[in-house]
Amino acid sequence: MGILQLNPYGLASLTLPHNFTTNTPKSIKASKRLTGFSRGRIRAVGTIPDSESEAAPSEEPPAVNFAFVSSVLLPDGTPDVHFRVACGGQKLRDIMLDSNIELYGPYSRPLLNCGGGGTCGTCIVEVVEGKELLNPRTDKEKEKLKRNPKNWRLACQTTVGKPDSRGLVVIQQLPEWKGHEWNYNKEPPSESEP
Known part of the structure; x- marks a missing residue:
């Protein structure tokens, strides 16, 4: 099972153990209300990759x-x-x-x-x-x-x-x-x- 964390900017990151594999993609949804930062709800949606090569950390896209x-x-x-x-x-x-x-x-x-x-x-x-x-x-x-x-x-x-x-x-x-x-x-x- 992976760990889903929210950073101070409300973005989600998913950490998976090295031995985690699956045959079909599964979606993970999490809602968290950030007190003092947002009045609405932040919803993070991620997909569990099919192979370990996809789970390797990559450089963050420009934002x-x-x-x-x-x-x-x-x-x-x-x-x-x-x-x-x-x-x-x-x-x-x-x-x-x-x-x-x-x-x-x-x-x-x-x-x-x-x-x-x-x-x-x-x-x-x-x-x-x-x-x-x-x-x-x-x-x-x-x-x-x-x-x-x-x-x-x-x-x-x-x-x-x-x-x-x-x-x-x-x-x-x-x-x-x-x-x-x-x-x-x-x-x-x-x-x-x-």
């Missing part, structure tokens, strides 16, 4: 790590952060919607947003970290965001890297509705700090 910071705080006063991983070359809007990350907030009704056309300006996000992985601002963004800070983007007009990109992107959701200030620290606090 971009995301940290989405909600516009509201958790009851303990800390930011609500959702960690996700996606392939590069996709629109930020699609990544957020596919990952069940709140994008539109109070504008979520169909008649209040343009569905990704870049004309309504309701999918504004703030890029805290990783702007080097994003495409430059489009003409539609320049028009809609001319009075906003330079690190604000329209998710529907923002392409995240290329298919072979790797890195970290930290996104503040609904920056115009943010009711708190927080700082992004690249390094974890030392043990001597409270």
Whole structure:
């Protein structure tokens, strides 16, 4: 029997003993609610390989790590952060919607947003970290965001890297509705700090 583990980003990894063999593939499903990281459920689905050669560890495929910071705080006063991983070359809007990350907030009704056309300006996000992985601002963004800070983007007009990109992107959701200030620290606090 193998061991299924979830890492801090919500990805599953399957470890199999060396003597494990099977004739037919079997699916493994696991659900785990991560307190403080996600409101939804994370479902990891894997397949047990037919031979040991398939079970050999391989290099991880290129992927971009995301940290989405909600516009509201958790009851303990800390930011609500959702960690996700996606392939590069996709629109930020699609990544957020596919990952069940709140994008539109109070504008979520169909008649209040343009569905990704870049004309309504309701999918504004703030890029805290990783702007080097994003495409430059489009003409539609320049028009809609001319009075906003330079690190604000329209998710529907923002392409995240290329298919072979790797890195970290930290996104503040609904920056115009943010009711708190927080700082992004690249390094974890030392043990001597409270």
